[in-house]
Amino acid sequence: MLRLALATMCLAAPAWAQIDVTVHYLTVERELPPTLSNLDPRPERLGLDGAAVAIEDNATTGRFLGQTYALTDSTVPLGEDPAEAARAALGETLFLVIDAPAEVLTAIADLPEAQGAILFNATEGANDLRDAECRANLLHTIPSTAMRTDALAQFLVRKRWDDLPVIAGTHPDDLAYLAALERSLTKFGLEIGTRKDWVFDADMRRNAAQEVPLFTQDLGDYDALLVADELGDFGRYILYNTWEPRPVAGSEGLTAVTWARVVEQWGAVQLQNRFEEAAGREMEPEDYGAWAAIRALGEAVTRTSAADPAALRAFLLSDEFELAGFKGRPMTFRAWNGQLRQPIPIVHPRALVANAPLEGFLHQRTELDTLGLDEPESACTAFD
Known part of the structure; x- marks a missing residue:
């Protein structure tokens, strides 16, 4: 009877295809002017630590579905060519999470090698990237400055x-x-x-x-x-x-802000604790942007059982995609410019004060679209 029961369970179990996903985190160093205070040093692995936590989050689900996730990374020092590093990364994988200035992001997105890729902007809030300077292969998991x-x-x-x-x-x-x-x-x-x-x-x-x-x-x-x-x-x-x-x-x-240590509602304390245990520091907005990018990719892979960039991009921009981002509402991508919709915490250093969009600010599609460029305002045409 035991053998019969085991055989029945094996026949009933779904046959998952093995999917291997590699994500590359590319950092392009930028020159920052000196400030008058040294109270907020820039962490060495800013952003990259968020990506590492997300890879582990994806792997936790992937183990049950025959999916594996790997993270590689590289850094472009000041004065060196970001395009060369991007080409090398794209030769390895078509999934890139990028920490770079706006002009570098568009240059990478325009590379011939990047045309079939999915690139995630995890750190740059420039509004132009969601407007006239948008690129169809560039999605944004960090909120825009306008948001x-x-x-x-x-x-x-x-x-x-x-x-x-x-x-x-x-x-x-x-x-x-x-x-x-x-x-x-x-x-x-x-x-x-x-x-x-x-x-x-x-x-x-x-x-x-x-x-x-x-x-x-x-x-x-x-x-x-x-x-x-x-x-x-x-x-x-x-x-x-x-x-x-x-x-x-x-x-x-x-x-x-995008994220802050005082965000503890909606299960966020779980993410905060996982991050602090892994990185030994508090989660910064750049870490959250990288985490959201890789988690969004993992969610798309899980839901589609595919690793093809075209299929994953179509799903990410569809009405079927949702990401639980520990911000109180499901997060989705705007299909007209690739921006991840998300609530914006309003904070002071010791507490969360409010979570926008605030009550009373209405929108015909979703109140989240009251934050940042709405579709009629955006000059982005790459997603048409």
């Missing part, structure tokens, strides 16, 4: 904070964030008030209590002070040093 600033704008509307001066840095990333912020405020019926540019090069660790009150004295009364400091250079010295005691939001204070 983050739209989330913050929704919160400002909810609070009825509409008198909003801004202090902006002069680095291109600061200016890009400022442009996105201005667009978001306009989108939701607000506007930026007085603008002041931060041009100090003194050590604010010593001078903030003297310089910042004088710098902000002429702003008058207002509801909240916005800060565009994507490098983390000066914003931390604005808090509690302004002439008027008001909230600070934007790049510092109350921030809209």
Whole structure:
């Protein structure tokens, strides 16, 4: 009887085809200007650690389905050719997760070797990549800058904070964030008030209590002070040093982010703990972008039982795909520009304050499309 039962179980078990998936994580080093604080050193394996955790997550499910996952990686030092490294990676696998500036991402996506590949942008928030500079083979698992600033704008509307001066840095990333912020405020019926540019090069660790009150004295009364400091250079010295005691939001204070250690709801603490155990540090937004890319790929492989890039891309962009991303809602890709829809946590350093999209901001398709470029706004045509 026992032999008969075992034979029956074997006949009833599905016959899974063996699928082997290799993902390559490509880092292109970029020159970062010095900042006035060394409190936030850049982890050596930023992004790559998130990819490693996702590979293990995929493998856990894959063991039962005859699927194996492997991760390889390479780094392009400053001054070397990213295209050469990308070609080498594409010779190994057609699945790349990339940490690189926007212009490098589009150059890699345009390589002849990349035309049949699936490339994931895991770290670059530039809005143009989801707009006129989109590429059909490039999907985005990191939120765009516009998604983050739209989330913050929704919160400002909810609070009825509409008198909003801004202090902006002069680095291109600061200016890009400022442009996105201005667009978001306009989108939701607000506007930026007085603008002041931060041009100090003194050590604010010593001078903030003297310089910042004088710098902000002429702003008058207002509801909240916005800060565009994507490098983390000066914003931390604005808090509690302004002439008027008001909230600070934007790049510092109350921030809209991809991911933060204070996100613990919706089972997120499980991901946080797995990551900290594996990497020995807290999960950063770049880690989350890489994790989401490889988990999305793993979900597509599991659901389609295929490893063909064309079939997987079609599934990723279809209505059938969903990714459980520990953010409170299923996450899906926008079929018109390859952006992964996802909630945006609004946080301060010690707690989650809100999770955008906020209640009351409606959309005919999904409230997640109130964050970032909506289909009628996007100039992306590569996905048509």
